Amino acid sequence: MPSTRTRHTRTTPPPAARRTHRALTLAALLLLAANLRAAITGVPPVLDTLQTAFHLTGTQVSVLTTLPVLCLGAFAPAAPALARRTSTETVLAAACTLTLAGILTRTFPTPAALFTGTLLAGAGIALGNVLMPAVVKRHFPDRVGTMTGLTMTLMAATGALAAGLAVPLTTYAGWREALTLWAVPATAAGAVWTLLATRRTRQRPETTGTAGTATARPSVLRSPLAWAVAALLGIVSLCFYVLVAWTPDIMRDQGYPAAEAGAMTSLMLTVGIPLGLAVPVAATRVTDQRPLVAAVIALKAAGLSGILLAPQHAWVWTGVLGIAIGAAFPLAMTLLSLRSPDPATAARLSAMAQTGGYLLAGCGPAAIGILHTFTGSWHTPLLLLITLTVPELAVGLVAARPGFVGAR
Structure with missing residues (x-):
């Protein structure tokens, strides 16, 4: 029948x-x-x-x-x-x-x-x-x-x-x-x-x-590449929120008036807006994003070092930091898509990276504030942020290397 x-x-x-x-x-x-x-x-x-x-x-x-x-x-x-x-x-x-x-x-x-x-x-x-x-x-x-x-x-x-x-x-x-x-x-x-x-x-x-998905997929938690992307986003987010929270105080302690310190922070954030469009486009036009990652982290290290060593040129250094942090976050977010072979993996990698990244970033401003209170100056917190660019570069070079999460 x-x-x-x-x-x-x-x-x-x-x-x-x-x-x-x-x-x-x-x-x-x-x-x-x-x-x-x-x-x-x-x-x-x-x-x-x-x-x-x-x-x-x-x-x-x-x-x-x-x-x-x-x-x-x-x-x-x-x-x-x-x-x-x-x-x-x-x-x-x-x-x-x-x-x-x-x-x-x-x-x-x-x-x-x-x-x-x-x-x-x-x-x-x-x-x-x-x-x-x-x-x-x-x-x-x-x-x-x-x-x-x-x-x-x-x-x-x-x-x-x-x-x-x-x-x-x-x-x-x-x-x-x-x-x-x-x-x-x-x-x-x-x-x-x-x-x-x-x-x-x-x-x-x-x-x-x-x-x-009908096909079982390997856990992103077992992928070294996924951990590198997550670590990169975490350090990038940590640095961003620390600088947004404490740049006005850092500049005031360097002798700048409150209004000028606030204007520097505004400059730092405004400079990065057009980079949000330019950096992802540039990242997708090359197969290897490692040179781009290295350049962005070098700018961040230069800006932080400038504030520490030559604070009389703070306007220049906050502009440099604006370029660095304005490029770093869009670049890290672009890598979430570029390192994912499909939308399902992109969602899981994004969840993994943002869970660790934002929890770390949420604790960052408070930790830096406590360190400043304990040491009585901004030299040690700035040195710590400069030191963090070393592991940021290490995980960034892995995250920016061509390949997909889950691929052999």
């Missing part, structure tokens, strides 16, 4: 539908990137206002500034597992919703709401951070450098914009309005990713991709 079971065949969408889906995915990716820094960087400039409004202690303020970075590491491992059980689109829609919920929650006038909202926003941003390289790898495999560059540039630009607008908006409208502003891009990102998730559920699940 012939079987009545219907065989399901996967049909290829027409070209117009593929182009529409690709354009929608691009819009969703860029909106996601626009939400991965602003909800964090908009808070530190108004900490004094928040401390007064919520009657926070010094310890609570320290926790509030460290909590988002720790969230980026703590929640990162959940992203690939959730994507395998549902889909990447569903997880990213949830991530944007969590970010939106966090932004709105922390506007309630209680310390509990402030910390809970920060935790929720940090969790959403962590999920988005991890899965963004996987989205690039799956949907834009022929444009990894360009797409990574666009997302890095948007992250840096919106982060700088949030920091720059925080004080003026707080002055003219209030701290709630200053923080709530970033609910707008979070709402837009959540809507587009929800649309993509709905479209995905109407299709047959793919046998490979970020959401799952």
